[in-house]
Amino acid sequence: MYKYGFQNYFEADFTAFYPEVMTSGHWINVYLNFEFSKDTILPADLIDPSALVVFDLDGEVQDFIVHDEGVDSDYKFTDNEKKKMLNFITQQKLI
Template sequence: MYKYGFQNYFEADFGAFYPEVMEGEHWINVYLNFDLSRQTKLPADLHDPSALVVFDRDGEVQDFIVHDEGVDCEYKFTDREKQQMLSYIKEQNLI
C-alpha cells in the first residue's frame, strides 16, 4: 500500500480474507477484512486496513479502495496486493 503522493510505501502480504459480498442494481461490492502476515508492518497512520473491491454486473473490476477503520482513506493498493485479493475472490467464486 502507499499513501497518495507515493508516501509510506509498503507491500502487504495477506494471511486470510474475511469477505462480505453485497450486490446492488449496477455494482457488486466485495468487502474484504484480512489478516496481515507477521512481516507486514503498518505505518503509524494506518490502524485497521480493509478493502472494498467494486465490480460491475459483468464481473469486471472497477476499483480497489483501501478502508481504514471502515472508511475510505488516503492509501492505495499496489498491483501485487490487488492481484492477491482478485485471486482470492476468483478462487472462492465470490462474484
C-alpha cells in the same frame, strides 16, 4: 499499499481474507477484511485497513479502495496486492 504521493509504501503480506459480498444496483461490492503476516508492519496512520473491491454486474473490476476503520483512506493498493485479492475472489467464486 502506499499513501497518495507514493508516501509510506509497503507491500502487505496477506495471510487470510474474510469476505462479505453485497449487490447494490449496478454494482457488486466485495468487502475484504484481512490478516497480515507478522512481517507486515503498518504505518502509524493506518489503524485497521480493509478493502472494498467494486465489480460491475458483468464481473469486471471497477475499483479497489483501501478502507481504514471502515471508511475510505488516503492509501492505495499496489498492483501485487490487487492481484492477490482478485485471485482470492476468483478462487472462492465470490463473483
